[in-house]
Amino acid sequence: MVKINGRELNLAGNTLAAYLKTTDFDVKRIAVEKNGEIIPKTQYETTILQDGDCLEVVSFVGGG
Amino acid sequence: MQHKDPLIIGGHEFHSRFILGSGKYSMQLIESAIHDAGAEMITLAVRRANTKEQENILDYIPKGITLLPNTSGARTADEAVRIARLARELGCGNFVKVEIMRDSKYLLPDNRETIRATEILAKEGFVVMPYMYPDLNVARDLVQAGAATIMPLASPIDSNKGLATREFIQILIEEIDLPIIVDAGIGRPSQACEAMEMGAAAIMANTALATAGNLPLMASAFRQAIAAGRNAYLSGLGRVLTRGASASDPLTGFLRD
Numbered sequence: 001m002v003k004i005n006g007r008e009l010n011l012a013g014n015t016l017a018a019y020l021k022t023t024d025f026d027v028k029r030i031a032v033e034k035n036g037e038i039i040p041k042t043q044y045e046t047t048i049l050q051d052g053d054c055l056e057v058v059s060f061v062g063g064g
Numbered sequence: 065m066q067h068k069d070p071l072i073i074g075g076h077e078f079h080s081r082f083i084l085g086s087g088k089y090s091m092q093l094i095e096s097a098i099h100d101a102g103a104e105m106i107t108l109a110v111r112r113a114n115t116k117e118q119e120n121i122l123d124y125i126p127k128g129i130t131l132l133p134n135t136s137g138a139r140t141a142d143e144a145v146r147i148a149r150l151a152r153e154l155g156c157g158n159f160v161k162v163e164i165m166r167d168s169k170y171l172l173p174d175n176r177e178t179i180r181a182t183e184i185l186a187k188e189g190f191v192v193m194p195y196m197y198p199d200l201n202v203a204r205d206l207v208q209a210g211a212a213t214i215m216p217l218a219s220p221i222d223s224n225k226g227l228a229t230r231e232f233i234q235i236l237i238e239e240i241d242l243p244i245i246v247d248a249g250i251g252r253p254s255q256a257c258e259a260m261e262m263g264a265a266a267i268m269a270n271t272a273l274a275t276a277g278n279l280p281l282m283a284s285a286f287r288q289a290i291a292a293g294r295n296a297y298l299s300g301l302g303r304v305l306t307r308g309a310s311a312s313d314p315l316t317g318f319l320r321d
Contacts, residue, residue, distance in 0.1 A: 005112045024115040029122060031110075031153035036146070038153050056112065058150050060121050062094075063109025063134055064085030064221070064248075064270035 004055045016047040016055075029059050069298065071243060071265055074159065074191030074212040076130065080104040081260070082290050083132065083245065084283070085270020086121065093279050094124040101283035105130040107161060107268070109137070110151050122156070132193065134161040141180035148185050160185060161215065161247075163195040171221045175202040179209050186210025195247055198232035203240050214240055215268065217248040218259065222271045224251025227259060237263040253282075253289030260293025261301065 002011040004019075011019055016039060020027055032039045033056040039047055049055075071078040084103040086094055098106060106129055108121065125131070133151035138144035141164065148160040162185065164177045173195050179202065182192045191212045196202055198216035206214055216233050219225035226249060227233070237244050243265030250256050256267045267290050276282035 024118070025113055026120060029120045029154070030113050031150045033146070033150060038149055040153070056150075058110050058154070059113040060108040060131075060133065060151075060154060060156070061111045062086040062088065062091070062121055063136055064087040064107055064268075 001051060002049045002053045002055065005057055011049045012051045014049050015045060016049060017044040019049065020044065025057060026059075030057050031059075032057050069294070073193070073243060076191075078104050078130075078266075080287075081266040081294055082256075082287055083107065083247075083266055083268040085268065085274070086125075087270050088274040089279060091119060091121055091124045094121070095126060096280045097273060097283045098126060098129060100280040100287065101273075102287045103129070103283075105132050105159075107132045107134050107270070108151075109134055110147050110154070111137075130159060131156040132159045132161050134163050134195075135181070136163055136165075138162075138164045138181075139166050139174075140164065141177040141184065144177070144181040145184050148181075148190060149188075152190070158189060159191045159193065161193045161195055173197055173217065175199060178202075179205045182206055182211050183209035186212075193245070198229045198236055200232075200235050200239055203236050207240060207242060211242060213243040213245050213265070215245045215247040218246050218255070219249030221248045223249050224272055224275070225249050226251055226255040230258075230262075233259065233264070234262055253285045256286055257289040257293035257296075260290050261296045263297050264293075266290075 001008040080102050082101050082103050083105045084101050085107045135144035135147040138147055144162050144164050162178055162181045164174045165171050166174050175196050178194045178196055182194045185192045193213045194206050194211050195215045203214050219228035245266040246259040246264045247268040250269050251272045273279050273282050
């Protein structure tokens with residue numbers, strides 16, 4: 001299983017780009033961290049998700 | 065005609081001395097808040113993205129406004145560094161407001177961790193604006209660590225209680241060569257004006273506007289108060305008599321024998 005923003009998903013073997021296409025995330029407005037390392041946008045196509053990976057997908061929100 | 069009085073942060077020149085927060089109010093109000101505040105810099109937070117949210121706050125911020133992501137949610141320097149890097153990856157510049165809190169009741173910043181995060185992020189090329197509890201020794205350490213400004217709190221975040229730390233902010237203004245930007249707790253335009261009269265370089269406010277009856281009107285009131293306080297500071301305040309009074313009018317030519 002792959003954990004994305006705290007949710008366990010069965011995504012092992014997919015690329016990060018393929019996963020993002022199945023979501024409503026706006027790729028221009030997000031940043032992705034995998035196992036504590038930032039994945040640059042240029043590597044979304046070549047990043048293959050593996051069991052045990054932990055991803056955070058973040059964006060800007062209002063704050064002070 | 066106003067004389068040129070730019071605020072320089074990390075090599076960037078600003079003509080507004082009002083940094084606006086974007087929390088706790090509707091995205092639809094952001095553009096008018098920025099406009100009426102005359103702000104050139106707005107803070108943002110980084111959070112887990114929501115696939116159901118179709119709107120993004122960036123769509124509501126006009127071009128040319130500098131984004132100041134904060135590291136809210138960080139409890140340690142390492143967490144703040146992680147959030148700052150993600151913010152930079154979001155592709156909106158290299159400014160960051162470091163805020164690190166271990167205490168969840170008063171939300172007071174952890175000065176020691178803030179120094180550590182500032183040092184790491186400044187080395188990575190960030191323009192680091194650390195939020196801190198006003199302590200002169202810590203401010204000096206932040207200068208050494210590569211901070212671009214120092215952002216002391218006026219009173220606890222969200223409290224609108226004003227300049228509770230007045231004397232200690234004054235010490236920072238006198239002793240530290242970086243811009244001192246008063247952040248957190250400023251609840252009224254008069255308090256912003258007072259901080260500017262003291263020589264603060266700028267004011268950061270969010271809750272004072274977000275909880276006001278009319279947000280754009282309050283943004284405008286802050287803008288005017290900050291400008292008034294700045295002009296008073298640049299002018300040099302009139303002296304205060306230690307006792308008695310002194311006539312403002314001539315002491316000759318009275319209509320009496």
